[in-house]
Amino acid sequence: MKKKLKDFNKRLENLKNLNSKIKNQKKNKNIKDFGVYLKSGVELVSAIIIALVIGIFLDNYFQSKPIFLIIFLILGFAAGIMNVYRSVKKLGFEVGFKKKNDKLQ
Amino acid sequence: MADPIHQFKIKELIPLEIFETNISYTNSSLFMSLAIIFITLLLLLSIKNKSLIPSRFQSISEIFYEFIANMVSDNIGDKGHKFFPLIFTLFTFLLFGNMLGMLPYSFTFTSHIIVTFVLAMFVFLLVTLLGIFIHGFKFFGLFIPKGVPMIMLPLMIPIEIISYLSRPISLSVRLFANMMAGHTMLKIFAGFIVPLGIFGIAPLMVDVALTALEVLIAFLQAYVFTILTCLYLNESINLH
Numbered sequence: 001m002k003k004k005l006k007d008f009n010k011r012l013e014n015l016k017n018l019n020s021k022i023k024n025q026k027k028n029k030n031i032k033d034f035g036v037y038l039k040s041g042v043e044l045v046s047a048i049i050i051a052l053v054i055g056i057f058l059d060n061y062f063q064s065k066p067i068f069l070i071i072f073l074i075l076g077f078a079a080g081i082m083n084v085y086r087s088v089k090k091l092g093f094e095v096g097f098k099k100k101n102d103k104l105q
Numbered sequence: 106m107a108d109p110i111h112q113f114k115i116k117e118l119i120p121l122e123i124f125e126t127n128i129s130y131t132n133s134s135l136f137m138s139l140a141i142i143f144i145t146l147l148l149l150l151s152i153k154n155k156s157l158i159p160s161r162f163q164s165i166s167e168i169f170y171e172f173i174a175n176m177v178s179d180n181i182g183d184k185g186h187k188f189f190p191l192i193f194t195l196f197t198f199l200l201f202g203n204m205l206g207m208l209p210y211s212f213t214f215t216s217h218i219i220v221t222f223v224l225a226m227f228v229f230l231l232v233t234l235l236g237i238f239i240h241g242f243k244f245f246g247l248f249i250p251k252g253v254p255m256i257m258l259p260l261m262i263p264i265e266i267i268s269y270l271s272r273p274i275s276l277s278v279r280l281f282a283n284m285m286a287g288h289t290m291l292k293i294f295a296g297f298i299v300p301l302g303i304f305g306i307a308p309l310m311v312d313v314a315l316t317a318l319e320v321l322i323a324f325l326q327a328y329v330f331t332i333l334t335c336l337y338l339n340e341s342i343n344l345h
Contacts, residue, residue, distance in 0.1 A: 042282070046275035051267050072267075075260075079267040083275070 043083035051076020109292035113216055113285065133214045140201035140214075169197065173331075180335035184342050191231075195224070196331040203284060203323030207316070215326075216284040218277060225277035228334050236341030244344060276333055283326050287319045 055072030059065055119130035151166035159167055173193045177185045199215060206213025214220050236244040248265040249258065294315065297308040 042275045042279045043271075046278060047267055047271040049274055050271045054267070054270075072263075075263050076267055079264045079271065082264060083268055083271065 040084045040087050043087055044080040047080035047083055048073070048076040051079065109289045109296065112212070112288060112292060115217075132212045133217065133220070136202065136205055136212045136214050137198075140198055140205055143201055143205075144197045169193070176332060176335055180332065181339045181342060185335070185338065188338055192331055192335060195228075195334060196327055199224075199280070199327035199330055200324065203327055204320070206284065206288065207320060207323060213284055213288060215280055216288055218281040221277040221281045222273065224330075225273040228276065228337065229273040232337045232341045235338070236344065239342065240344050244341070247340070247344065272337065276330065280326050280330055283322055287315070287322055291315055291319065 051072040052069070055069035055076075058068035058072070062068070116132045117127075117129040118132060118135060121127075121129045147162065148166055151160075151162040154160060154163075156163070170193075173196055174189065177189050177192055181188065202213065202215045205211050206216065236247070248262050248269065250261050250265060253261050291312060294308045294312045298305040298312070301308065
């Protein structure tokens with residue numbers, strides 16, 4: 001019985017330590033992530049603005065009013081989501097959605 | 106009096122016009138010149154009496170130097186040392202611009218999108234031309250994502266190109282919007298203080314807190330602009 005109790009205390013201590021460690025890690029991470037969260041909103045909008053400009057320009061050039069605008073807006077949304085995904089996942093500014101060394105599953 | 110946008114108005118201090126182009130010396134130019142003068146003074150004063158145990162000014166510029174040098178070597182690597190003067194100038198210029206804007210009666214030149222956009226466009230063109238100059242045609246391999254099936258490429262390449270072109274916009278809008286929003290907010294809360302009489306203590310407290318936040322934002326945005334410049338430079342120098 002005593003042995004079990006000692007064992008339990010040890011395990012409790014370990015878990016407590018682990019918990020505080022995780023909490024500390026999270027705290028540090030939050031401060032570092034501040035910059036990332038600050039910029040993700042603009043990333044989404046800027047891609048859409050650029051796509052909009054390209055679409056309107058191509059439509060004026062080819063006299064094909066809504067077609068290029070629609071196509072490029074959809075591409076712009078995709079690019080914006082990609083930008084946000086990259087900045088949140090800390091992929092840096094590499095192209096694509098996987099890290100360089102990650103294999104495609 | 107309580108117009109929150111009024112603080113961003115450009116005033117011509119010395120009207121000047123050449124070939125029908127208005128190149129007047131405005132309050133924006135004045136504060137840009139002030140930023141450069143302050144940076145130069147700080148750096149000149151700090152190297153006046155060089156010593157092993159640094160004086161106050163010398164420690165400030167040593168902190169600046171180490172901060173930027175670490176940023177450059179962490180993000181670009183050995184090949185990035187050539188760009189140290191560029192990064193240092195960019196960071197100190199933006200930092201002093203943002204911080205001078207925090208003084209009462211001053212003007213924040215980074216709260217105008219044309220200023221930040223020109224800086225961002227300069228960085229963007231530099232990065233693109235540098236990439237093409239170093240890597241030649243291979244630089245355009247940047248737009249082909251890794252591990253994407255061939256059939257998806259016609260869709261992915263335009264997305265990557267749009268994503269690449271959106272960089273100067275996001276770079277400039279982030280800085281401009283943060284500075285302008287912060288200063289507008291400060292002014293709006295300040296406009297409530299006097300009309301509310303004794304209850305004006307509440308917006309006053311908000312303003313005090315916001316001022317602290319704005320100082321943080323002023324530093325953080327200069328930092329974000331420079332670190333993104335470093336990351337873009339890294340990409341075009343060390344192409345993956």
